[in-house]
Amino acid sequence: MRKAGRIRRAWVMGATLSVSLVTAAAGVADNKADDQDGARSMRSESPIKHVIILIGENRGTDHTFGVYKPKGEGQTMANLLSKGIVREDGSPGPNFALAQQFMVPAQPLYYVGVPAGSKVAYGNAGQMPQPNTNGAPQAQSTSSPPFTPAFLAQAAIFDPSPDFNATTNTILTTGFTSLPPNSLDTRIPNAGMLPNGPFVLQGPNISDDDYTGDMTHRFYQAWQQSDCSIANATRANPTGCLNDLFPFVMATYALNDSKVPAVQGNFSQGNEMGFYNAEQEQASLLKTLADRFSLSDNFHQSFMGGTGANHFMLGTGDAAFWSDGNGNPSTPPASEIANPNPLPGSTNKYTADNAFSNCSDVTQPGVAPIVSYLGALPYRPQPNCAPAHYYMLDNTNPGFLPNGFQAPSPGTQNMVPPSPVRTIGDALSEKNISWAYFGGSYNDAVVLSNDAVKTGTAATLNSSTALAEAALSDPAHALGVSYCQICNPFQYATSIMGNAAQRTAHIKDTVDLLADIQSGTLPAVSFGKPDGLLDGHPQSSKIDLFEAYVQQVLDALEAHPQLKAETAVFITWDEAGGYWDSGFIQPIDYFGDGPRIPLLVISNYSTGGKVNHSYADHVSLLKFIERNWHLRPLTDRSRDNLPNPKMRGDHPYAPANMPALSDLFDMFDFDQR
Amino acid sequence: MSILRSIATSLSCLMACATAAPAAPPVAPAFSAEIVGRSNAGTVLGPGAKLYVSAAKVRIETPQAADGYFLIDAAAALFVRPAQKVYMDARQSSPLTQIFIAVDPADPCQAWQAAAESAAVRGAAGVWHCERIPRSADGPPDLIGYRVVTLDHASSERWVDSHLAFPVRVQAADGSTLTLEHVRPGVQPTELFALPPGYQHFDPPALIERIKHSDVWAAPPN
Numbered sequence: 001m002r003k004a005g006r007i008r009r010a011w012v013m014g015a016t017l018s019v020s021l022v023t024a025a026a027g028v029a030d031n032k033a034d035d036q037d038g039a040r041s042m043r044s045e046s047p048i049k050h051v052i053i054l055i056g057e058n059r060g061t062d063h064t065f066g067v068y069k070p071k072g073e074g075q076t077m078a079n080l081l082s083k084g085i086v087r088e089d090g091s092p093g094p095n096f097a098l099a100q101q102f103m104v105p106a107q108p109l110y111y112v113g114v115p116a117g118s119k120v121a122y123g124n125a126g127q128m129p130q131p132n133t134n135g136a137p138q139a140q141s142t143s144s145p146p147f148t149p150a151f152l153a154q155a156a157i158f159d160p161s162p163d164f165n166a167t168t169n170t171i172l173t174t175g176f177t178s179l180p181p182n183s184l185d186t187r188i189p190n191a192g193m194l195p196n197g198p199f200v201l202q203g204p205n206i207s208d209d210d211y212t213g214d215m216t217h218r219f220y221q222a223w224q225q226s227d228c229s230i231a232n233a234t235r236a237n238p239t240g241c242l243n244d245l246f247p248f249v250m251a252t253y254a255l256n257d258s259k260v261p262a263v264q265g266n267f268s269q270g271n272e273m274g275f276y277n278a279e280q281e282q283a284s285l286l287k288t289l290a291d292r293f294s295l296s297d298n299f300h301q302s303f304m305g306g307t308g309a310n311h312f313m314l315g316t317g318d319a320a321f322w323s324d325g326n327g328n329p330s331t332p333p334a335s336e337i338a339n340p341n342p343l344p345g346s347t348n349k350y351t352a353d354n355a356f357s358n359c360s361d362v363t364q365p366g367v368a369p370i371v372s373y374l375g376a377l378p379y380r381p382q383p384n385c386a387p388a389h390y391y392m393l394d395n396t397n398p399g400f401l402p403n404g405f406q407a408p409s410p411g412t413q414n415m416v417p418p419s420p421v422r423t424i425g426d427a428l429s430e431k432n433i434s435w436a437y438f439g440g441s442y443n444d445a446v447v448l449s450n451d452a453v454k455t456g457t458a459a460t461l462n463s464s465t466a467l468a469e470a471a472l473s474d475p476a477h478a479l480g481v482s483y484c485q486i487c488n489p490f491q492y493a494t495s496i497m498g499n500a501a502q503r504t505a506h507i508k509d510t511v512d513l514l515a516d517i518q519s520g521t522l523p524a525v526s527f528g529k530p531d532g533l534l535d536g537h538p539q540s541s542k543i544d545l546f547e548a549y550v551q552q553v554l555d556a557l558e559a560h561p562q563l564k565a566e567t568a569v570f571i572t573w574d575e576a577g578g579y580w581d582s583g584f585i586q587p588i589d590y591f592g593d594g595p596r597i598p599l600l601v602i603s604n605y606s607t608g609g610k611v612n613h614s615y616a617d618h619v620s621l622l623k624f625i626e627r628n629w630h631l632r633p634l635t636d637r638s639r640d641n642l643p644n645p646k647m648r649g650d651h652p653y654a655p656a657n658m659p660a661l662s663d664l665f666d667m668f669d670f671d672q673r
Numbered sequence: 674m675s676i677l678r679s680i681a682t683s684l685s686c687l688m689a690c691a692t693a694a695p696a697a698p699p700v701a702p703a704f705s706a707e708i709v710g711r712s713n714a715g716t717v718l719g720p721g722a723k724l725y726v727s728a729a730k731v732r733i734e735t736p737q738a739a740d741g742y743f744l745i746d747a748a749a750a751l752f753v754r755p756a757q758k759v760y761m762d763a764r765q766s767s768p769l770t771q772i773f774i775a776v777d778p779a780d781p782c783q784a785w786q787a788a789a790e791s792a793a794v795r796g797a798a799g800v801w802h803c804e805r806i807p808r809s810a811d812g813p814p815d816l817i818g819y820r821v822v823t824l825d826h827a828s829s830e831r832w833v834d835s836h837l838a839f840p841v842r843v844q845a846a847d848g849s850t851l852t853l854e855h856v857r858p859g860v861q862p863t864e865l866f867a868l869p870p871g872y873q874h875f876d877p878p879a880l881i882e883r884i885k886h887s888d889v890w891a892a893p894p895n
Binding site: 057058135136137141144145214306307308395396397414451454455462463464465468471472473474475476477478479481482483484485486487531532533535537539540541574 | 752767825891
């Protein structure tokens with residue numbers, strides 16, 4: 001299990017050293033690179049000429065920084081430790097009951113707020129669903145992480161992509177469970193008897209270098225887990241989201257109560273309640289960055305649920321919808337339409353756990369409870385659901401393959417028809433402001449896509465399956481299956497993927513991000529997404545692998561002081577991945593917000609270990625870009641139209657002017673230099 | 674036919690150096706060469722691939738897979754990544770491994786078909802087809818032409834040099850070509866064709882299975 005402790009510690013030391021260099025004042029510029037830096041000449045609101053947004057997978061704020069003490073003078077942070085839910089060693093604190101989780105008896109219809117008095121708290125002796133290995137790797141392998149050490153004995157892994165380096169080589173060999181899949185995760189101390197609340201992923205057999213079981217993180221499940229009701233509202237929590245049904249929903253939404261749960265259910269169980277201890281050097285690079293730069297403790301995933309919808313919101317400030325491929329809304333196949341109402345005879349098993357809903361129609365399954373709740377909030381947020389639009393609520397591949405091939409039958413291929421939704425890329429291109437999306441293993445994915453087009457599978461299969469089939473025939477480019485299609489909001493867009501020149505200019509690989517930094521041709525706006533092995537996702541990756549990816553980008557910048565001095569690196573995640581969080585949630589529309597996720601801002605103007613409380617989500621990153629480069633909101637319905645929040649002194653996490661989103665400028669001190 | 678004559682001329686030294694024809698089907702002698710791609714307009718398409726041949730063993734180093742090299746022994750083809758000490762079945766990682774293999778000039782179709790089957794080319798409704806092209810009166814006597822339609826419906830014409838027992842030119846349906854150039858006869862170092870000891874085998878299915886546990890995988894369950 002923990003084979004790499006010594007190596008990992010050595011790497012942490014290296015990371016610390018590197019970060020110290022990042023914080024150093026800008027030195028002499030490498031003039032050759034500067035000469036090619038077109039972004040420097042663009043007029044900007046701030047001294048920031050380059051923005052790099054690095055996006056990891058599936059970690060929440062309390063999950064990552066739940067036990068963290070800010071280093072900046074006078075700084076405070078809302079987390080498990082400050083609330084007394086846990087102690088500094090991660091054990092239950094005096095207010096542990098604030099995090100207790102509940103179960104709910106069977107209800108006739110889907111709900112997002114449990115009727116008062118109808119829920120029951122789990123007991124404290126293992127009654128709460130317990131952590132489960134789910135699909136975490138049981139042993140090392142020669143073909144997938146964690147690899148056998150001999151496989152990675154040399155300086156690089158099987159792929160030449162700079163996604164991989166000496167650091168990842170080491171930690172890509174470690175962290176297997178040695179436990180059966182879908183079993184109690186006995187690496188976690190006291191597993192099987194854990195009390196009702198969060199537990200630390202730390203012990204003799206478990207660390208942040210271990211693969212852990214994943215959990216479901218989908219739209220209707222996330223709303224239900226948040227347990228939002230105006231009846232629960234207080235002055236400090238005016239939206240009334242209690243976040244107290246996390247294990248319950250995981251344990252019930254997919255179980256067949258009457259047959260064979262162990263076979264038919266999901267195995268998320270109690271994994272939602274796990275967290276790391278930053279004060280004891282877990283996720284140590286992230287902690288070091290927080291100590292030295294700025295962290296938000298009120299930054300949120302913009303969409304309830306999973307990866308695709310959150311990335312789409314990050315790129316558009318909006319939700320994707322099913323269309324006829326020419327920009328007109330249309331009805332998806334029935335097999336795509338969600339129905340979260342419980343099956344008769346079950347506690348909470350969803351009737352059809354699908355990905356699309358027409359939320360303009362309250363008679364559609366699952367819609368009315370959310371719309372009713374929004375309508376009951378004092379600030380009356382609009383659902384923002386256009387008539388006859390079926391919105392993508394859960395992961396669905398884009399209608400374009402990575403090489404630009406357009407799937408001819410998206411309805412049967414389970415892919416979203418090409419999207420007309422305007423993206424930040426469109427807005428930047430219109431103003432001739434350079435930008436790119438850098439996706440890990442994209443170049444290999446293009447080769448696999450070409451293979452799939454050649455063999456015909458691209459025209460008939462879902463693109464994930466088509467690329468996997470191509471990988472079987474083209475092992476030299478097999479890593480292309482780890483490129484994340486749904487993470488690239490621009491891969492949905494007709495304006496970009498349907499235009500070969502646009503696609504070639506703006507959709508690139510991690511190798512290009514590092515090369516652009518090296519050559520001084522970094523775009524003004526860059527989105528960086530590691531591939532599926534390094535993105536930090538539980539079960540398929542680890543948090544320290546995402547840290548290694550971040551480290552590599554920071555190291556590349558470190559070698560170019562002038563570029564670094566004018567660059568802001570935003571480090572965040574797509575969503576909390578189903579991990580429980582204690583933070584306030586501001587519902588903005590039908591789609592979100594969701595739980596908190598960390599946001600770190602690395603720049604010479606955001607130093608000092610500060611913690612920012614202004615309410616923000618993914619769309620705040622769009623607002624930063626738009627303010628910095630003087631762009632207008634993307635559309636008249638996109639979330640970047642929302643005002644900056646007016647934060648209250650007495651309860652600093654809920655804006656006085658909801659709904660509101662920060663543009664993040666207050667995470668910088670542009671007057672200091 | 675001028676191109677074919679040119680190829681024949683470029684191979685003349687090698688032909689002269691070749692040993693006397695044995696009674697058994699010819700086996701490719703040892704040589705090295707460059708595989709050069711040209712468009713149908715004759716434009717050279719980037720840097721060529723390096724080819725090393727020793728009897729039935731072939732090594733190809735192509736810019737299209739610059740981080741490694743292909744090793745072919747009869748119909749079996751591997752892709753080797755030395756920096757990572759890993760190798761894998763080449764399958765369809767490069768079309769070169771299904772064409773540039775040692776063949777019997779009188780019946781290369783069998784070897785090409787075996788290579789295609791080894792590469793597990795997805796068949797759809799295709800039918801493997803390979804036939805000899807009638808020799809033209811002015812064609813070079815040592816080149817034998819074949820017309821091939823593979824299982825994926827790709828059509829090409831391939832010319833085999835009877836002395837080399839090796840394909841020396843391929844023309845695709847769109848008119849683009851691959852030709853052997855700068856052919857240098859001579860014994861090749863045996864280590865060029867050997868899989869170094871200690872290398873690990875990589876197989877994509879386990880990687881795909883791991884990815885299925887991530888959000889990268891967005892295909893619905895079957």
